[in-house]
Amino acid sequence: MNQSENFETTMNSELTDLNxxxxxxxxxxxxxxxxxxxxxxxxxxxxxxxxxxxxLLAAGASPAMIDNPFEAESFASIASALNINLGTPTSEQMQAMQIAAQTAQNLNKPWVLDPVGYGPVLPWRSEMVDQLLQYKPSIIRGNASEISGLAGNQGESRGVDSTLNSAEIYLNAVPLLEHCECVAISGESDFILSKEMNAVIQINGGSYLQPKVTASGCALGALTAAYCAVSESLTAGTVAAHLHFAIAGQKAYEISSSVGSFNVAFLDEIYSLNEDDFNQLANMQIYAL
Amino acid sequence: MNQSENFETTMNSELTDLNxxxxxxxxxxxxxxxxxxxxxxxxxxxxxxxxxxxxLLAAGASPAMIDNPFEAESFASIASALNINLGTPTSEQMQAMQIAAQTAQNLNKPWVLDPVGYGPVLPWRSEMVDQLLQYKPSIIRGNASEISGLAGNQGESRGVDSTLNSAEIYLNAVPLLEHCECVAISGESDFILSKEMNAVIQINGGSYLQPKVTASGCALGALTAAYCAVSESLTAGTVAAHLHFAIAGQKAYEISSSVGSFNVAFLDEIYSLNEDDFNQLANMQIYAL
Amino acid sequence: MNQSENFETTMNSELTDLNxxxxxxxxxxxxxxxxxxxxxxxxxxxxxxxxxxxxLLAAGASPAMIDNPFEAESFASIASALNINLGTPTSEQMQAMQIAAQTAQNLNKPWVLDPVGYGPVLPWRSEMVDQLLQYKPSIIRGNASEISGLAGNQGESRGVDSTLNSAEIYLNAVPLLEHCECVAISGESDFILSKEMNAVIQINGGSYLQPKVTASGCALGALTAAYCAVSESLTAGTVAAHLHFAIAGQKAYEISSSVGSFNVAFLDEIYSLNEDDFNQLANMQIYAL
Incomplete structure (x- = not known):
C-alpha cells in the first residue's frame, strides 16, 4: 500500500455533510x-x-486512580469507563491493567488503551500492550511513533516523544481497527480513525506549546475515556475529547505564550469551555477511509 | 439514634464562649x-x-514522603508527626503504613489517618484502614462518604469523591471517637468532632472550586499532621489546618474563578496567610456534642 | 584539615580569567x-x-521516566544521559537504578546521582547510594546535608531538607571527587567542585522561594544530566544547569513573590531564557581548590 497515494485520495473525498x-x-x-x-x-x-x-475534574468527570491488582476488578465494575496508560508501569500495575481490561470487556464498558513508549526499546510494556489487545480496547490512543509501531510498522521510537508526523502515518494505523472502534493519533493535527464511520476525522487547533507540557497526551487519553462513558457513540466521545483539548489549547495560547502560564490557562479553559466554544472554534474535517 | 433530631439539638447549643x-x-x-x-x-x-x-512547604512545614517499609520505622521515629493516606496504595506502602503507624503510637507522636476511598468497592485498602485503627490515630480525616462508611454506616461510596453531605452525616461519626481524638469531615462546610471538647466545630469558607483541584483533601490531612506536631492540643491543630485551608481558599477565589489559576492563587494564599487573616476571616461555630 | 582556614585561602585565589x-x-x-x-x-x-x-521539556530536553528493571538496560543504552534520584525508592526502582547506572558506565554516558535524604536515618537508600558509587557517576548532586554525609562527615540530616549551609561545607566534599568528575552542592549559593578544573565554581542567584517549591533540587539534577549530554565538558554542563536555574529563579522572583505564582513564572523563565540572559545575569566566581 502506497501511503502518499492513499493520502492524496483521502484528502480528495471530504465528507462535509457529516461534519x-x-x-x-x-x-x-x-x-x-x-x-x-x-x-x-x-x-x-x-x-x-x-x-x-x-x-478530568476541570472537564467535568470524576477520576479515580485505582492501580492495584487487589481492587482492579471491583472498581472497574462500578466505573463508567477505563483508561490504561503504560507510561511508568510497575509489576503491580501490570497485573491491575490485565484485570481491569478484562473486566471492562466483560461488562462492555468503554476503555482506552494508551501504549506509551511502545516499541523495541521498551519491550516489557510493549508485550503487555500486545496482550491487552485481546481485551478489545474501545479506543487506542497514542502519538504517531507509538501507533505506527503498534500497527506493525518499523517505528523510529525515541523515548516517549514521537519522531513521526501524525499526518503522514495515520493510514498505517488502519489495521489497528481490527482490535478497536477508534484509533486516535495526536500531533500537530490529531487524526481519529473511526470504524463505525469508515472515516478519518482530522482535528486542528491546540498550540505548539502543548507538547512542552508533560502528560498532555496521557490526559487526553483519560478524557477520551470520560467522554466515551457518556457519549452517543465511541467516535463522538473520542472526537469530543480531542476537540475539547484543541479548543482549550488554542484559547490558552491567546492568553499566554510561555509554558508555565500556558498550562495554568489551559486548565482554566478546559474548565470554562462551553457549547459556544465548540460551535465557534471546532476545526475538523472528515475524510472517507 | 435519630440523626435529624440530634442535628437540631446540636444546632441549638452553640458554645460561643469557646470560640x-x-x-x-x-x-x-x-x-x-x-x-x-x-x-x-x-x-x-x-x-x-x-x-x-x-x-506543606507553603504553609511552613517540612514534608518528607518516606513510603518504603525499610525506612518507615527510623523515619517515623525522628519525624514530629505522621500522615497516612490510602489513595493509591502499593504492597510496599501498605507495609510501610503499618510500621510507621505503630512507631508513631509507640512514641506518642500525632498521626493522621486519611481513609481515601473507604468502602466495599475498595476492600484491600478498607481492611488496611480497619487494621490501622488499632494504632490509635490521633485524627481521622476524610470526606462524608469515607467517614460515614468507616463509622459503620451503609456508605454510598463512589470512587474517591463523596456522595454524602458533611452536614448531614457528622453525627454518624461520633462512634469513631473511640479510636481517635478528633474526626475531621471535609465538605462544603468542614466538621471537626473533638473528644477533648465534647463538641463539634463547624468551619465555613473555602470555595466551590476546591473539590475541582485534585488532592485538596489529601493536602488538608497532611497539613493537619503538621499543625498537630506543634499545637497546644490536637483539636487546635486540626482546626488550624482546616481554617488555614478555608481562609486561603476564600481569598484565592476572590482573585481567580477558574481552576488552574485558582490553584496557583490558593498556594500563594496558603503561603502568605497571617495572623490578621485568622482574626478577620476565621468563620467557625462550636456546638456541644 | 581546618575548614575555615581553607575557606579563607580559597576565597583569596579567585580565577577570574577562567570566568x-x-x-x-x-x-x-x-x-x-x-x-x-x-x-x-x-x-x-x-x-x-x-x-x-x-x-526538562521547558529547558529544551526530552525526558523519559523509565524506572522498571525490565527496561532499564535497553533504555539507558539509547538515552544520552541518565539521572538517578533516591527520593522515594521502591524495590523495583532500586533494581532499575543499578542496571541503568551500570549501563551508563559501560557505555560511557554521563550520569547524575542525586542521593536524596542520604544519612543514618534513611539507611536503605544510603546503602544503595554507596553501592551506586562503584558505577562512577559523572556528577554527584545534592544539598549540603546530603553531600556532607556522603563525604563521610557526621551529617545533621533532617528528612530531605538540608540543615547545613553549602558555603560552609563544600570543602568537606572534596574527597567525593574520587568517585566523580563534579560535585554540585545546592543552597543559597550553589558550589560546583570540578576535578577537571581543580576549582570550585560558586553560583549566585535564584530566590529564597526556590526551597519552598518541592523537587527543585530533583529538577536541577535532571537538568544537569540533560546539559551534560550535549556540553563540551561535564563541568560546563553542570554549571550550565545551575546557571539556568539561578537566572530563571531570579527573573521569576521579579515577577512574583508568592510560591504558587513564583513556580509558574519559574517554568516560564526556564523556557524563555536565552543567550542574552546568560551574558547579562550569570553570576559566578571560580576559585582554585
Missing amino acids: SPLLQSVINAWIELQSKQPLVHIITNAVASNYVANV | SPLLQSVINAWIELQSKQPLVHIITNAVASNYVANV | SPLLQSVINAWIELQSKQPLVHIITNAVASNYVANV
Missing part, C-alpha cells in the same frame, strides 16, 4: 459529561497522575 | 508552625504527593 | 540543548516526576 451531525453529537457528549460526571477508572503513570486528575 | 480561646490556640499553632517548621512523615498517594509537599 | 571561557562553554551547551533535545533517562521520586519532566 455538522458529528459536532452536535460532540456537544451532546459535553452536556452529558457535565450532568453525569462519570466515574473514570484510571491506571496511569507517575508523571501524569496529578495532571490527569486535574484535567 | 475566642480556640481561635487563639489556632493562631498560636500557626506561629509555632512558622518557627519550628516541623518535619512531617507522609505516606500518600501518587496523585497527591507533589501537591501535598508544595502545600 | 569568560566557562561562560562561553555554558552558552554553547545551551545552544546544543535547544538543537539536539537530548533524550534523558530519569529514575526519580513520586513527588518530583511531573515537575522534573516539565522543567
